[in-house]
Ligand SMILES: [Zn+2]
């Protein structure tokens with residue numbers, strides 16, 4: 001597993017930016033292969049009570065809705081670690 005060239009954290013690990021207004025998608029980040037790829041959160045991820053855990057108190061989905069198969073094509077406005 002590769003790490004982000006910018007923040008050095010694993011690409012398959014969710015990262016948050018800007019007071020949790022952006023979250024990285026582990027799948028999109030892994031596919032990018034270089035940096036974490038962020039989308040507006042939770043709008044582009046969605047939440048479910050089934051996912052409420054100590055690590056995800058708001059029940060956020062790990063993958064973006066696109067990776068979970070509800071949308072087609074990359075989200076506009078995706079940002080990478082070096083964009084923040
Ligand atoms: Zn990163």
Ligand SMILES: [Zn+2]
Nearest residue numbers: 025028064067
């Ligand atoms: Zn994704």
